[in-house]
Ligand SMILES: Nc1ncnc2c1ncn2[C@@H]1O[C@H](COP(=O)(O)OP(=O)(O)OP(=O)(O)O)[C@@H](O)[C@H]1O
């Protein structure tokens with residue numbers, strides 16, 4: 001049976017990495033074969049694009065350049081890893097996917113909805129995750145956590161207003177799509193994990209019912 005694609009989304013420092021560990025364990029305990037991906041990245045070429053995108057270039061990086069690079073990396077990952085894994089029956093847990101571009105490039109950088117739709121259509125041809133967990137955090141809180149991990153990269157250095165716009169777009173899009181579940185990441189980690197576990201358990205039981 002074809003696998004499912006579960007994505008964890010959120011601003012820097014929202015807690016995606018720790019939640020992904022929890023989701024993987026939960027799926028494995030339910031007998032699923034699990035693969036993990038991260039975006040941008042996840043294939044040799046896509047990881048090179050990740051380095052390129054995060055690098056502090058001594059020149060203006062146009063919004064369209066950043067957008068096209070993100071999608072180039074995504075197509076590599078989708079074609080070479082996500083789709084083959086799903087075809088093999090594995091469940092794929094993604095650290096970010098298309099919603100990140102919709103929120104960061106669309107909301108944060110202000111790329112038009114028309115452009116976002118056009119490029120997403122070309123690159124993904126309608127593909128979307130089966131379930132997305134969006135970890136909602138105030139930018140100041142998330143960035144403070146991320147800062148604790150080391151120096152901020154080029155994108156993380158964009159001011160607070162950029163992340164406010166990004167968060168707003170995340171919430172707006174989540175409100176329009178039942179497959180995106182919002183979990184507040186402004187609680188202690190244990191409460192965040194409990195809320196995520198509830199969503200994953202609910203999803204697993206809905207899948208079991210669908211195949212019963
Ligand atoms: N709910 C929480 N309360 C307090 N600290 C947290 C919470 N969630 C995560 N942290 C801490 O914040 C830091 C950032 O978390 P993490 O690396 O998981 O975020 P991330 O969403 O993966 O960030 P990035 O997008 O930058 O990869 C870590 O040190 C983590 O332990």
Ligand SMILES: [Mg+2]
Pocket residue numbers: 016017095
């Ligand atoms: Mg992370």
